Amino acid sequence: MSAQLGVFSDPAAAVADVLAGLVQAIYSGPKSLAGIQAGVMPAVRVSRTGGSDDLVNDTASLKVDVFAPDAATALSVARQCQQVLLSGPFVTGGPSFATEDGCIDRASTLSAPQLATDPDAAVTQCVTASYRIWMRRPSSQGG
Amino acid sequence: MTGTLTYASVDGRNEQNVRKALRGSMFGASTSADAVTALTTASDEVVSLNALPTGYSDFGQLSDAGIILGSATTTQNVQGWGRTVPVRADITQDTRTMQLVGLETNKMTLAMYFQTDPSTITPNETTGEVQIVEPDTPTVLYWRMLALAVDQNDAGEIYLARFFPYCSVTKFGNMMFDSDKDVISYDATLTAYEDSTLGYSSMFLAGGPGWQPQLAAMGWTT
Numbered sequence: 001m002s003a004q005l006g007v008f009s010d011p012a013a014a015v016a017d018v019l020a021g022l023v024q025a026i027y028s029g030p031k032s033l034a035g036i037q038a039g040v041m042p043a044v045r046v047s048r049t050g051g052s053d054d055l056v057n058d059t060a061s062l063k064v065d066v067f068a069p070d071a072a073t074a075l076s077v078a079r080q081c082q083q084v085l086l087s088g089p090f091v092t093g094g095p096s097f098a099t100e101d102g103c104i105d106r107a108s109t110l111s112a113p114q115l116a117t118d119p120d121a122a123v124t125q126c127v128t129a130s131y132r133i134w135m136r137r138p139s140s141q142g143g
Numbered sequence: 144m145t146g147t148l149t150y151a152s153v154d155g156r157n158e159q160n161v162r163k164a165l166r167g168s169m170f171g172a173s174t175s176a177d178a179v180t181a182l183t184t185a186s187d188e189v190v191s192l193n194a195l196p197t198g199y200s201d202f203g204q205l206s207d208a209g210i211i212l213g214s215a216t217t218t219q220n221v222q223g224w225g226r227t228v229p230v231r232a233d234i235t236q237d238t239r240t241m242q243l244v245g246l247e248t249n250k251m252t253l254a255m256y257f258q259t260d261p262s263t264i265t266p267n268e269t270t271g272e273v274q275i276v277e278p279d280t281p282t283v284l285y286w287r288m289l290a291l292a293v294d295q296n297d298a299g300e301i302y303l304a305r306f307f308p309y310c311s312v313t314k315f316g317n318m319m320f321d322s323d324k325d326v327i328s329y330d331a332t333l334t335a336y337e338d339s340t341l342g343y344s345s346m347f348l349a350g351g352p353g354w355q356p357q358l359a360a361m362g363w364t365t
Contacts, residue, residue: 005158056161089165091295103295105165137158138297 006137008053009102011060012046014135018090018104019044019064019081033067037124042068042077049130058135061110066127071119078113078127085131102138107131157360162303164209164292169243171251172198172287173260178341179289179306183350190352192302199289202255203247206328210290212305213240238334239345241290241307244316245329252329255312258284283311288333299352306346308338 016028025043027036036043044066051060064081068074085107113129176198184193217236220229245252254261257275266273287308294301316330337344358365 056158089295091297103297105163136161136163 005055008058008137009135010048011051011058011062011104011133011135012048014090014102014104015062015064015085015131015133016044016046018088019046019084022080022084023066023077033124036067041124042066042073044077044081051132056136057105060133060135061130062133063128063130065116066113067124068127069124071115071117071125071127074125074127075113075115078129082109082113082129082131085133103136105134105136107133159296160357160361162292162294162301164303165294167205167209167290167292169202169205169210169241170195170199170289170291171202171255172196172200173262174285174287174309174338176287178287178308178338179304179346179348181350182291182302182304182348190299190350190355192300192351195289199287200251200261202243202245202251203249204245206244206246208244209292211242212290213242214238215240239307240313240332240334241288241305241310242314242330242332245331246326248327248329254284255286255331256315256318256329258282258312260284285309285311286333288335294353296353296357298356301353301357302349302351304348306348307333307335307344308341308346309344310335 010028012028016026020026023040023042023044025036025040027043027045029047031045036045044064047063047065049061049063051058051062053059064078064085066074066078066081068077086109088104088107090104091102108131110130110132111128113127116126116128117123119125172195177196179196179199181193183190185191215236215238216234219233219235221231221233223230245255250261250264253259253273253275254264257277258281259275264273264275287306288310289304289306291302291304294303310333312331313334314332316328316332318327318329319325320327335344
């Protein structure tokens with residue numbers, strides 16, 4: 001019973017939790033390119049770009065950026081991230097998947113992984129993709 | 144004059160009781176198979192899903208619409224002289240249906256769509272080719288069906304199911320052979336009848352490791 005609804009979990013943090021097994025370095029929310037380059041590669045950065053909600057669902061749009069020294073690695077990791085996300089649902093403490101940041105009921109691809117940098121340039125390569133996810137509050141929240 | 148009562152003090156809403164069918168399957172079996180009597184079992188206080196009785200098979204991946212469970216009722220009202228509202232109403236018909244669109248081409252979807260006992264659909268030993276002759280006079284194949292939906296919460300999986308012990312396909316959707324993005328699918332609507340041995344046409348079941356901790360929140364005294 002709740003007069004005031006609980007707080008939705010951070011969808012970027014939840015997605016980062018789900019993808020954590022794919023790479024060593026994963027960040028949710030703001031993280032500068034310089035900061036990413038200073039860490040381990042390949043790296044994944046998850047950030048919320050929009051979305052909406054209702055009483056039950058937080059429907060978030062997310063951008064998942066993969067950084068790597070070369071385009072092939074970045075693309076490979078990005079495509080793995082896509083398949084992991086699409087294979088949900090994910091839930092805290094669930095028998096099949098785990099995220100400490102709430103239930104991700106479903107994910108769909110808004111924009112598939114695509115290279116955002118010039119592959120010939122001597123810069124850190126970035127592959128970006130965007131997704132929509134549907135989340136509910138964890139049982140510890142609300143209710 | 145009693146104390147001030149506000150809605151907050153009687154508010155019984157609980158969003159943790161909101162369920163979704165995140166995943167699920169339709170399982171079918173011939174009417175000679177055992178009925179589904181329990182979804183779950185408990186061992187050392189750990190609740191887990193029961194194996195289905197022998198003979199049940201999954202129809203495979205269904206369309207995103209999942210399984211549409213319908214209940215069409217017909218009501219007969221009794222009007223009283225001088226009254227504008229009925230003095231009583233009787234439900235005279237209650238037809239329970241389940242619609243699914245199988246996306247997989249497999250033995251179960253073919254058997255359902257072509258009304259053929261799946262045990263009689265046998266691939267050619269040499270070529271693997273499958274043939275099903277459609278009779279001019281439609282035959283009726285009776286099934287036991289279990290529609291299973293799976294949700295999850297922090298405690299684990301939650302199962303909600305409807306078991307129909309005796310039903311048959313009463314409506315078929317089109318099978319599309321085209322080059323559009325649609326797959327070749329198997330669209331069928333089944334109608335449930337009473338199983339004369341079991342004495343019912345439909346049973347709702349719910350359980351699972353995520354269900355049990357919610358019992359008190361759902362209104363049961365535990």
